[in-house]
Amino acid sequence: MNELFSDRINNVAPSFIREILKVASNSSMTSFAGGLPHRELFPIAALREATNKVYEDQGADALQYSNTEGFEPLREYIARRYWEKQGLPISMEDILITSGAQQGLDLLGKVLINDGTEVIIEEPAYLGAIQALSLYRARLNTVPISTEGMVISKLVDVLGRCKPKLMYVVPNFQNPSGITYTKDNREAVATALRDSPTFLVEDDPYGELRFVGSRQPSFRHFLPDKTILLGSFSKTVVPAFRLGWIVPPRPLMGKLVIAKQVSDLHTSTFVQRVLCQYLYDNDLDTHVKTIVEFYDRQCKTMLAAIGEYFPKEIFYTNPEGGMFLWVTLLKKQSSMALLEKAIEKNIAFVPGHPFYVNGGGDNTFRLNFSSAGEDAIHGGIALLGKLIRELPA
C-alpha cells in the first residue's frame, strides 16, 4: 500500500493531536488537548464591519488575483509593528504573507531541505514543524529544552556532530511546553550558532500573549543575517483566516516567493484585505490586552487547581504567557495510560510522546488552558489529579 504513495508523504506520521481532537470535539468533553484560541475572543462584529467595507470600497480589487508577496498595506502594518514592539528594523519588502505560519514552514522545507539535510529541533517540539520537516525528509537532530531554554551543552554537542542547515525554535511560550528562553539562554544559543552556517527559524505565534514580565529579545537582534522569523495572526485575531508571514534574510526571499507561487500563487486577497481593514480600524493592542487578561486568568485557574489536586512530586511548568503548560509525571508513569482513563471521564489532553521525534517523553503531557471555561478547568484538573494518584508509581 505504501508503494502507492511518495516516500515524502510516507515519511510523515499523522498528527496525533488531530486524532485526539476528533474525540475531544464531542460536546461533553472537557478538552485540554487542542491549541484552540477561545472562541468568545473572536472579534466577530469588527470583522463583519471590515468585510462589508472591503466589499463596498475595494470591490473587484479584493476579489481578483494578486501578487505573491502579499497586500502591501498589510505588510507595512506588520513591519511597523516589529519596529514598535521589538525595535526590529524590518521593511515591507522583507515580508512575505503566507497562509498561516504553517505554510512558512512548508516553504522553508521546499526551499532549503534535501533528503537527509541536517536540521535541529527542540525536544519536545511543535508537531506541525516535525510534520513539515519530515515531509522534506530532513534528518532531525533534537536538543532538549529546560525551563531556561535550550540545553546549551547538548546544542554544542549536536553542532559538533553535524552541520545543520536549519535550527527551528519557538522561544516564547513554546508549544508544547509553555517555556520561554531567558535572555542569557538566547545569547548563549546565538553564540553557539554565530560561526556556523545554520539559519535559525524563530517561530513566534504566541509572543504577544505575555502575562508577566517583558518581552525577551528576538534572535534577530543577535543573528540578524541568519534569523528567519515566522509570524501569525491566528492567536491574536482569528485562526480561520489562515494569515501568517515569513521574514527571511534577503537572499532567501526570491526562492521563497517561487515556492509560494508553486503552492498557491498567493494567500487569499480578500482575506488579507479584510484583516488589514480590521487592523487599520481597530486597535490590536486593546484586543491583545483582552486576550492576555483572559488567558492569564485561565492559566492561574489551572495552576491553582494543579497545586491543589496533583500529587506534590509531579513537575509542571509555570508559563509566562501563551496557551500551554507541560506536566512531567513520575519516571515510570505513562501519560498514555492516563489519557485512556481520562477519556472515559470525558477529559482530553495530549500525551508528550508524539512531540519527541527520537522516542521518550512517555511520562509527560501537554495541557491547553485557553479554550475550556474556568469551571471546566477546575473540575477537569481535579479529576485528572485523582486519576494520576491511581496510576502505578
Ligand SMILES: Cc1ncc(COP(=O)(O)O)c(C=O)c1O
Ligand atoms: C509553534 C506554532 N507554530 C505555528 C503554528 C501554526 O500557526 P498558523 O495558524 O499561523 O499556521 C502553531 C499553531 O498552533 C504553533 O503552535
